[in-house]
Amino acid sequence: MMFRAKTNDGAMLKFAAASAGLVLAILLPQQAKAVPSYARQTGLACEACHTVFPQLTPFGRVFKASGYTLSNTSKVQDVDSLKHYLMSLSDTPPVSVMAVASTSSMAKAADSQSSKTSTDFPQQFSVFYAGSISENVGAFAQVTYDDQSGTVGIDNTDIRFADVATLRGHTVIYGLSLNNNPTVQDLWNSTAAWGQPFLTSPVMAGPAASTRIEGAMAQQVAGLSGYAFLDQSIYAEAGVYRSALQGASVAQNGNLSNNVISGVAPYWRIAYEADWGQNSWELGASGLDAALQNPTTPALGAVNASLQAAPTDRFDDIGLDSQYQFITDDSQITVAGRAVREDQRLNASYPAGLAGRPSNFIDSENLVASYFWRRKIGASIGVFNVNGSSDAIYFGSQSGRPDSSWGNVEVDYLPWLNVKLGLQYTAYAKFNGATSNYNGAGRDASNNNLIFGYLWYAY
């Protein structure tokens, strides 16, 4: 794994560094969000929707499923002669800002050109439009400045239409989500986009291999899905994703178009939630089936053909997830786990010599838990594991396997509910296929161990 390249030793290195940066960007958990404009819109304190941001409570899930539209502010409104709403604008613009400042220290610098420490101020700075647009339409839309890349870009976005119906005594919240990251629209913190850890170091080493549904397509795609949430218990969703780059040419965007979804990639999600007393338990499954034109490989290989007739690698992901919460004023406990199997049919990479086998697979599992005392002081722990078939050409590892195992612990202090101070330690038992000398140049998995401290606030 390469980190920030600070040399100018030729195009290949630049390409490799850029690719590594891309891999890092897409493999690291998406930076998390907490949006005080929802509090301003609803008049509800953070605790209504969050145990501790950005983790959702059962009510937070309903607020999200309902399209972020619940509002208790005075409004500028217009209606037609039948009293149907033509416009309903909150008198407070639903705008929030968020900033993260951090410092990181890795056990051993990634290479002779890199520093083992990094201080980022800000690590990221985001502006949100987060709130209702009309009676039935609302948005979570984020624009982020990223310190490491020095760029401003569209971050996680979820625009929804939602309504409520009653059927034979049952209540159904139903709607549509237009979003740019599979699982960003999900209601539980056991799926990828909103999974713990919510914030990681910008220089954290991400394993080369990951499944597509766990963040690899974030902000690269546009998806539309329809969903229904029956009695706040049974959830079903189905939709499709297309590449945001689809149809764009090299001449237009100046880059090769890789990992372009061929046609549409179906996405589905089912879940069951039971709430009782101060407990909430969820069990769910989800899947994504994406055929990608001009795919890249974990070994940083890339097929570059005309998008009009490009062969595809197909990634079929199916995941199971579960979450348990116990929430009182004094204690907030969340335990979440996920297992994803990705079957890969490498119809593009294998003929191009970028894979040693026509098909591979990746298994990804994680289990995370957090405890907060009065939403003020908390600790969390997580264990993560990725393994898969052996293919040295495709995965690019010395051992031929994509296997990585790591864990993290974090302690947090929230002087106010919208300000979090965190200290996180990540330790690797295995990285890109091996515990020691995983890259053939003497680097051990534990060299990537990382301590990361941050200040994260939103207003």
Next chain:
Amino acid sequence: MHPTIISYSAISGTPINIEPDAVQGGNLKNALSILAGLSLCVASNSAIAADDQTAAAASTVTKVCQNCHGPNGDSTSATFPRLNGQQADYIAAQLKNFRDHSRSDAHAMAYMWGMASQLSDATIDGLAKYLSSQKPTLAQSGGELAAEGRSIYLNGVAANNVPACGACHGPKGEGNSVIPRLAGQHASYLKSQLEAFRSLSRANDVMHANTKDMTDSEIEAVSSYLAND
């Protein structure tokens, strides 16, 4: 409003025939028919208004209240009180207290100040009537703790200046007017409210006096007796 009038006006449309000469000619019969018609008209308009109010309240409960308080007020989460079958006057009084911030215990501030901030008196009235008309959840208590709680509820604890709860809240915990129904409520909600009265964080002079010397175990017991979960 009388339900017969509601259905009558809704189904028949209540045709009211006002003849111009009846007013001008002073015909008693016609005048009486006009009066009857007018009174029906007023009644049916009121009935329609009541009908609208019920429908609006039902819609608000479905779309907003039940997200926390459960279907028709029967909440599954113990963080949020059950409101089905709660006393209408109590619901209305509390919503107004949330709106004007005179009730300021922790959850009131976190949740209900915002939720009640834009409610009109008419909406509050409609919600209170609608929720109070829903079938209440019954208390389901048993065991030693509940038996101790029953004794406190019915007899009080003289040594700790705790009067019998049932004297105001009713022998079955059903409440009366602005005094709330307690039977069938979540145990942890009842406990948190008794603690809030005892610590003076929830305003109510009577309950401050009644709870000031209550022990934790007495609160636990009486909550257990009244609760359903």
